[in-house]
Amino acid sequence: xMRKSRILSALVVFGLLGLSSPALWAAxxxxxxxxxxxxxxxxxxxxxxxxxxxxxxxxxxxxxxGRYKIIAPVLAKVYDFEKIAQLALGSEWSKLSVAEQKQFxxxxxxxxxxxxxxxxxxxxxxxxxxxxxxxxxxxxxxVFTTFTMKSGRVHRFDYLLEQSANKEWRVINVVAxxxxxxxxxxxxxxxxxxxxxxxxxxxHLRRQxxxxxxxxxx
Amino acid sequence: xxxxRAALALGFAGILCLSGCATVQGPNGQIGSNDPLEPINKxxxxxxLWLFRxxxxxxxxxxxxxxxxxxxxxVSNVFANADMPYVFVNDFLxxxxxxxxxxxSRFLVNTIFGLGGIFDVANKLDLPKQSNxxxxxxxxxxxxxxxxxxxxxxxxxxxxxLPGLALAIYTAxxxxxxxxxxxxxxxxxxxxxxxxxxxxxxxxxxxxxNPYVFARNAWEQHEQFLIDGGKVNKSQLLEGLDLPPATAxxxxxxxxx
Numbered sequence: 001x002m003r004k005s006r007i008l009s010a011l012v013v014f015g016l017l018g019l020s021s022p023a024l025w026a027a028x029x030x031x032x033x034x035x036x037x038x039x040x041x042x043x044x045x046x047x048x049x050x051x052x053x054x055x056x057x058x059x060x061x062x063x064x065x066g067r068y069k070i071i072a073p074v075l076a077k078v079y080d081f082e083k084i085a086q087l088a089l090g091s092e093w094s095k096l097s098v099a100e101q102k103q104f105x106x107x108x109x110x111x112x113x114x115x116x117x118x119x120x121x122x123x124x125x126x127x128x129x130x131x132x133x134x135x136x137x138x139x140x141x142x143v144f145t146t147f148t149m150k151s152g153r154v155h156r157f158d159y160l161l162e163q164s165a166n167k168e169w170r171v172i173n174v175v176a177x178x179x180x181x182x183x184x185x186x187x188x189x190x191x192x193x194x195x196x197x198x199x200x201x202x203x204h205l206r207r208q209x210x211x212x213x214x215x216x217x218x
Numbered sequence: 219x220x221x222x223r224a225a226l227a228l229g230f231a232g233i234l235c236l237s238g239c240a241t242v243q244g245p246n247g248q249i250g251s252n253d254p255l256e257p258i259n260k261x262x263x264x265x266x267l268w269l270f271r272x273x274x275x276x277x278x279x280x281x282x283x284x285x286x287x288x289x290x291x292x293v294s295n296v297f298a299n300a301d302m303p304y305v306f307v308n309d310f311l312x313x314x315x316x317x318x319x320x321x322x323s324r325f326l327v328n329t330i331f332g333l334g335g336i337f338d339v340a341n342k343l344d345l346p347k348q349s350n351x352x353x354x355x356x357x358x359x360x361x362x363x364x365x366x367x368x369x370x371x372x373x374x375x376x377x378x379x380l381p382g383l384a385l386a387i388y389t390a391x392x393x394x395x396x397x398x399x400x401x402x403x404x405x406x407x408x409x410x411x412x413x414x415x416x417x418x419x420x421x422x423x424x425x426x427x428n429p430y431v432f433a434r435n436a437w438e439q440h441e442q443f444l445i446d447g448g449k450v451n452k453s454q455l456l457e458g459l460d461l462p463p464a465t466a467x468x469x470x471x472x473x474x475x
Contacts, residue, residue: 136452152341160455175450178443179436187435188427
């Protein structure tokens with residue numbers, strides 16, 4: 001009984017979602033020991049995973065501000081928040097003024113960092129592993145990873161990266177145990193934009209950031 | 219026995235499933251594409267959230283305050299182990315022999331050497347925890363999801379998942395307990411454990427811009443992920459990339475946190 005699938009930690013991980021993974025995948029989840037060349041999609045995810053581990057290991061002793069300081073610069077480097085913002089808002093994006101677009105990108109970046117800093121607040125033997133990389137189409141790569149918890153539960157984190165104009169590979173979507181962050185964001189944000197307008201969307205994200213910073217969500 | 223009682227307990231605990239199960243958005247991203255019962259689902263969803271916030275949440279707070287971590291971990295291990303028959307039976311029904319054997323082995327190892335599941339010995343033998351349910355099995359067999367449902371005291375589900383609730387009851391150990399007192403004790407502890415284990419997920423749902431849409435979307439995507447054997451396909455990863463291009467560009471400096 002008590003049967004339910006868990007979107008769990010996955011959600012926990014991005015501040016979005018979470019679940020469990022089949023043994024089939026777990027069997028393939030062998031940690032990569034070879035360093036990827038710099039500026040490769042794999043290197044970007046390795047950088048992200050390393051920062052996440054550092055954030056978790058810093059834990060409660062570092063406080064929210066300390067964890068934010070570790071993870072925020074890495075997210076700014078590895079995530080393409082501008083592209084994520086455009087994709088998340090879909091056709092609504094072009095209806096915003098340039099100033100609103102800039103504001104949304106900035107708040108989205110801060111919200112993402114706050115989510116990570118707020119939720120990755122402890123380390124209990126978890127580890128990441130990159131299990132595969134694959135070109136999905138020219139200029140777009142998939143990096144497939146696992147996140148193994150101390151309990152043995154294995155979660156999948158699959159990243160979609162695009163190569164930017166300056167040849168850097170940056171994340172534009174994360175799929176955690178089959179749940180697409182971009183898809184969730186698009187459904188929610190577009191709905192709120194249409195029903196309550198841009199100020200309500202910004203206000204919601206800022207409230208979440210404030211809750212993380214104040215410890216209300218810890 | 220108490221099929222009804224077990225069902226109630228199962229359902230009650232499923233409040234947490236709010237975050238763990240499936241979702242709202244269709245494969246192409248349309249909101250509410252498979253949710254014709256939203257006018258009924260939404261009030262039930264809000265009632266479930268209210269119950270969690272005002273009943274299970276406070277119970278969990280008390281549980282954490284009065285029990286040591288190793289106790290809570292052991293309780294969680296026991297219930298996870300008790301779930302395993304339902305998991306591996308569905309693996310076999312789906313024709314997935316390797317995961318099924320892994321789940322069966324995990325159950326036997328933890329039951330025998332882990333003292334009924336108190337200790338997660340199987341984890342050290344590379345027999346990881348998995349998720350599965352009969353709704354997934356029916357999905358593998360080609361049965362369409364049907365309308366999205368939010369069940370009272372349970373959370374996200376679908377027409378296809380309803381038969382699985384009965385199967386879950388029959389494969390759970392308490393159904394075979396000789397004493398109804400033991401069944402009640404098990405069910406009560408199960409509710410507390412579920413409230414504890416799923417609290418972070420529920421919090422995430424509550425934090426969403428639109429919790430109802432978030433929970434539905436996540437549930438449906440995850441259910442499809444399980445049906446696909448725990449693999450994400452290319453189209454899902456690429457989904458949304460072909461939206462109309464933006465007409466205005468932003469300053470990249472805005473990405474600085």
